[in-house]
Every structure is written in structure tokens, then in C-alpha cells.
Amino acid sequence: MTGAGDRGQHDRPRLTTSAMIASIAAEGQRTMAAPFGHALVALAQEDPSILGMTADLGKYTDLHVFAQAFPERHYQMGMAEQLLFGAASGLAAEGFTPFATTYAVFASRRAYDFIHQTIAEEERNVKIACALPGLTSGYGPSHQATEDLALFRAMPNMVVIDPCDAHEIAQAVPAMAQHRGPVYMRLLRGQVPLVLDEYGYSFELGKAKLLRDGADVLFVSSGIMTMRALEAATALAADRVDCGVLHVATIKPLDEAAILAACARPGRLVVVAENHSVHGGLGEAVAGLLMRAGVHPAFRMVGLPDAFLAAGALPTLHDRYGISTNALCARVKTWLG
Incomplete structure (x- = not known):
């Protein structure tokens, strides 16, 4: 039965999944595809210590680009974020530089204690790059990381980065690797806008x-x-x-x-x-x-x-x-x- 509140519903554009996870780029705006994945590949070509790790979200954090280039240095940990960050800590203790990717909600909420105890407290050289920061997903509170900066700001030894665009992400990746110690970066994925290059901007940690x-x-x-x-x-x-x-x-x-x-x-x-x-x-x-x-x-x-x-x-x-x-x-x- 259709109630009064449903009148006109069929005349409205139907909400699609793509509208809920759409690119933040405006129509006609310049973009770059998967800047994080490509920057990590470029970094790994020069540094054999670089590893790429994810918890079943490689395609959705642009880590699939790295996996294709360096399959032997790519670790798919399955849907187990605590395991992802515990393993990343262990690899860092052995001299590697792991870049661990997932969604920001999973790092900041589901695996917070593992990051706190095994990475931050031990000052392990783990780089955490997390997609869907803040309100960049329409899937509701389960996927909207609206409090991640507050949580990671409060964590001792943790550097926290919130980049603007693809230009900055590409520059932030090598800067993260150069810094000795844990880093959390919010990650924009897919077709990411290009903005800051028009201002002659260069990222400095x-x-x-x-x-x-x-x-x-x-x-x-x-x-x-x-x-x-x-x-x-x-x-x-x-x-x-x-x-x-x-x-x-x-x-x-x-x-x-x-x-x-x-x-x-x-x-x-x-x-x-x-x-x-x-x-x-x-x-x-x-x-x-x-x-x-x-x-x-x-x-x-x-x-x-x-x-x-x-x-x-x-x-x-x-x-x-x-x-x-x-x-x-x-x-x-x-x-x-």
C-alpha cells in the first residue's frame, strides 16, 4: 500500500549505490586514478623494504595497483584487521616498511587497541592508509569514520595526515616512508581530484x-x-x-x-x-x-x-x-x- 508520504516517490531519481560511494570530484574536474597505489609502486621500485598489506580491501584502497606490480611483496590478510596490524608490526620489527590499508572505520574502531599496543607503543615503522574518511561514504555510521582524527591524535607517537587531493597523496607517500615511526593517513581513492598543483603546492610533513x-x-x-x-x-x-x-x-x-x-x-x-x-x-x-x-x-x-x-x-x-x-x-x- 502506498501512503501519502510516498506520493511522488516514483518521480524522483532512484538512489543508486554509486551515489553513496561516488567520487568527491565535481563534474568536469581534473582527477588522477589511484594516486596512492601508483605512488607506492614508485616508492617500492626504489626501496626494497616497502610492503603492501590489506584486509580484503585491496581493490577499494587502490592497493591492487601495488599487488599487480609486486605480488611477492603484497600481503592479503583476509577480513581480520587486528591480524593485519599485528602482522604489520611484526614485519616492521624485522626491518620492513609496511603500508597497511583498510577503511578508516576499521582501523580507528575495530583495530584501535592493536594499533595502540603493537605499533604506537613500540614505535614500529608502520604506515596506515585508510579509505572512506569522514563523510566520504553514504553507507551510514558503519562506514563513516567521523571520529578517526580524534582517536589517532590522542595516540602517542602517531603522526596524523589528512591530504586534500591526488597531488598531495602522491607526495605524502614517500614522506611517510621517510619518517621513522607510525603514521596514519586518511586516504582518498579511485578517481581523486587534482587541485593543489594549480597553487604550486608541495607537501611537507x-x-x-x-x-x-x-x-x-x-x-x-x-x-x-x-x-x-x-x-x-x-x-x-x-x-x-x-x-x-x-x-x-x-x-x-x-x-x-x-x-x-x-x-x-x-x-x-x-x-x-x-x-x-x-x-x-x-x-x-x-x-x-x-x-x-x-x-x-x-x-x-x-x-x-x-x-x-x-x-x-x-x-x-x-x-x-x-x-x-x-x-x-x-x-x-x-x-x-
Whole structure:
């Protein structure tokens, strides 16, 4: 039986699986296929210690590219994330540099204790690269890692990276390998947008970079929200709102000097934007830094709510939860009055 609430349902586009796991790239945007997989292959060609490991998600973390190039250095551990990270720790203890991939929810929730005890506490040289960070899946709370940055920021010895695009991922992979110790990186997979190459950007572990300057608003952002902030800055310029964008790819250790210098500039609104819960991520890290340093700009945060998020099409969810470009622009206009 069809109720009143179902009227018009057949006239709407049917929600498809692809809409729930769609690429974050806008229509017509430049992309690069599997930047993580290709960067890891290039690194392994120069470094025989590099290994690729996954828990039945190689195709969905772009590790299949590595598996094809180096089958003898690829480890498929099955659907057993605790085993994945325990084995990675053991291989690191023997002098290898394992890159272990899975979904961010499985690393941050299902295998957290194994990472904490066998990798972080022992300072093992394991690199963790995890797909579907924040709200980049429409499959609901079971696949939406909205609290991963908070969890890994709190873990001693862990470096935490939230890259913006394919250009940055390709540069972050060798930087992760060069760093001695555990690293957690949020991973964008598949057809990943290319954005930062247009700004002459180069990734440096632990360094924030000013991509554009502006007198009215400063976006302090990480991950895909840097892409959104750049889009918002362009759109707001049409309304004579001059926006700067400070990209903070390394969440831990935080580039305190760069953030303080940018936020201390008088007369502009500071907006921290992140694809993560408003609790425990970049926003609270920046807020705490500013308070401790006695720097007090007008300050706002854009992030995901303290809630279990809905399932659905990503564009709809990004609008609903305020991390789309249009939503970001609307918020800034409201805050500026």
C-alpha cells in the first residue's frame, strides 16, 4: 500500500549505490586514478623494504595497483584487521616498511587497541592508509569514520595526515616512508581530484601552507575541506568577500607557528573547516592552540555534528551536514552579517 508520504516517490531519481560511494570530484574536474597505489609502486621500485598489506580491501584502497606490480611483496590478510596490524608490526620489527590499508572505520574502531599496543607503543615503522574518511561514504555510521582524527591524535607517537587531493597523496607517500615511526593517513581513492598543483603546492610533513591570502576571512582547513574552502573563496569573491586558505595537511604534529601567524592577523574571521566531527579534530586543535597562545580572533568551526550520520547520496549528505561548498558559503555570509 502506498501512503501519502510516498506520493511522488516514483518521480524522483532512484538512489543508486554509486551515489553513496561516488567520487568527491565535481563534474568536469581534473582527477588522477589511484594516486596512492601508483605512488607506492614508485616508492617500492626504489626501496626494497616497502610492503603492501590489506584486509580484503585491496581493490577499494587502490592497493591492487601495488599487488599487480609486486605480488611477492603484497600481503592479503583476509577480513581480520587486528591480524593485519599485528602482522604489520611484526614485519616492521624485522626491518620492513609496511603500508597497511583498510577503511578508516576499521582501523580507528575495530583495530584501535592493536594499533595502540603493537605499533604506537613500540614505535614500529608502520604506515596506515585508510579509505572512506569522514563523510566520504553514504553507507551510514558503519562506514563513516567521523571520529578517526580524534582517536589517532590522542595516540602517542602517531603522526596524523589528512591530504586534500591526488597531488598531495602522491607526495605524502614517500614522506611517510621517510619518517621513522607510525603514521596514519586518511586516504582518498579511485578517481581523486587534482587541485593543489594549480597553487604550486608541495607537501611537507608537519607544515601548513597558505594557498591564498585574504583580508576578510581565513579558512584553516584539511583534507577535502581545503578543496571546498578554495571553491568557497572563489564564490565569495563575487560578493566582495576576500578569503584566504591555510591548508593544514598534518593534523599531528600541528604547525603551530604557521597557524598562529595566520590567525593573529587582525580584522578577519577565522573559520576552521574539516571533514570530521566537531569534537577532537582540527577545529578543537586550533582552538586550543589559539587559547594557549593568547590569540583571540573571531572564530568559527565547520565540521560534522556530534551524531550518527544518515545514509544516502553524498551530495545530499554534504549539503545536510554543512560541508558542501554552497553550505560553507552560506555560513560565512551569515557569520559576516
